[in-house]
Amino acid sequence: MASPAIHYRVECADRNAHLFAVTLTIERPAAQQRVALPIWIPGSYLVREFAKNLQKLQAVQGRRKLAAQQLDKHSWQIDCASGKPLVLRYQVCAYDNSVRTAWLDRDRGFFNGTSLCLRVEGQTDEPHAIEVLAPPLLAPGERWSCATALKPARVDRQGFGSYLAADYDELADSPVEMGMFWSAEFEACGVPHRFVVAGAPASFDGERLIADTRAICETQMRFWHGDKVGKRGGPKPPHDRYVFMLNAVDDGYGGLEHQHSTALICTRRDLPQLAAKKQPEGYTTLLGLISHEYFHTWNVKRLRPAEFAHYDYGQENYTRLLWLFEGFTSYYDDLLLRRAGRIDDTGYLRLVNKTINQVLQAPGRLVQSVADASFDAWVKYYRQDEQTPNTTISYYTKGALVALCFDLTLRAEGKGSLDEVMRLLWKKSGGGPIDEAAFAAALEAVGGRSFAQEIASWVHSTDELPLADLLRSHGVAALEDPAQRAQELGLRVAEANGSVQVKMVLRGGAAEQAGFSANDEWIGIELGAAKGHKAQAWRLAKLDDLALYLGPLKKITALIARDRRLLRLPLTLPSGVTTWRLAAQDPAKLTRWLDPQ
Structure with missing residues (x-):
């Protein structure tokens, strides 16, 4: 097979500066070739302007340096002749530790093609190749590995080397994880799967994660294709390989689906733990995330809205x-x-x-x-x-x-x-x-x-x-229980260091009727004289304090700080506000x- 005419080489140019270096070779460019970086990534519906991270774009054809004219916020036109190989070199600043963009530091590298790989206009349906180079070592004993769902062309034992994509869409849909991550492989209904975890602590129970993930994958394949899926003569799932890429961090949650992989992020405390009698409550949330992104293998990546039959990366x-x-x-x-x-x-x-x-x-x-x-x-x-x-x-x-x-x-x-x-x-x-x-x-x-x-x-x-x-x-019965205090009042708050910060005021609630506004600080309450009690004022550290101070009172004055002004708001506590509780009957x-x- 001939080498693809569009080839990317990705290097970790400077891990301390969070810089990837990309070399794009276009074997058969058009005259005045145009290239563009996507403004969004499929599955995350927001214009993210990835081009803001691209810098130092240079173009050469043979020994001749060429002008690269920027046409708009994300595309360029190269002053080149047709037919002769065109080489573009540029850097990408990678400092977004999410599943949507790119990240590079001393410990880990990650990128989506939409963040690093310029699209070659007129040739997006052609085969693409990408070469991912191992970074220079920064510490003794350091040895990075590379994981992606792209099909390998020539890679080493650590996974670095050249990979192939059928077109730009497949390249853009195949994230790459690099670093000293934990890795394990398993089969589900005959399909090879790999799970890599970056940032896992020593307490991480990888065997538990793999067992649970395998059960989820097999259940979903049988859901879509029946009990004979993967067996001789039985139906085949739409994917012949799959890679889970999980980044465990101090605080984070999310996932982004791809045809043959998914990128995930969770808190380290939610990972399954060795010898734990009871796994963290957040582990169920993590399994739900894994289940969600894997279900997208069918529902959204293949079975998808007609409007997504062909992605437009420019709008x-x-x-x-x-x-x-x-x-x-x-x-x-x-x-x-x-x-x-x-x-x-x-x-x-x-x-x-x-x-x-x-x-x-x-x-x-x-x-x-x-x-x-x-x-x-x-x-x-x-x-x-x-x-x-x-x-x-x-x-x-x-x-x-x-x-x-x-x-x-x-x-x-x-x-x-x-x-x-x-x-x-x-x-x-x-x-x-x-x-x-x-x-x-x-x-x-x-x-x-x-x-x-x-x-x-x-x-x-x-x-x-x-x-x-x-x-x-x-x-299943839907029972009604008294609402928690914030919901009763129609508020969403943050409580920290003895302070109640109002984040949101819900439409139609008691707090809105009293005049509360988002970003208020609820300092305290004033109570009028009641039977057996004189008028009082109390500092409020958390909403639960209201039950201690109010007793049967329903009308109070809330003391609020807004834009450094102190306000008194008349607040009537509502009754009958409930929340649902489901019970099996x-x-x-x-x-x-x-x-x-």
């Missing part, structure tokens, strides 16, 4: 279907944890309960439909501020509840389940792009009737979802939903 790519692709994935990530035996019924209902309360406690659910929230992801979901819960709703959380409603409705009517709808969508589309009409048709095919009314109400309006009735029909019905045979 926003809009869709109203993120509720289906992110929301439904959020429904199945925890449900498949339950089916994989990683959590029990009580643990699963606790997670559903949390999602329900997150949605019910967001006034924005009555302002914006989940379809509109999908479209507005570019300006709202990734740019949250003090008014976010009042003006928008998460297509993750409400989308998950929409999925739950469709699933429980189908099951209650005895016509199938959402599982069958998802598999039918996969079969009908061939694992490719779909639109809302395809989803509606699959619902009707499985359910035996039109679901147009439900789609209009649950997806395109701000109507409340029929959660209580549907849960009750499947053996009919185990047989619950089992038919959570663990169908």
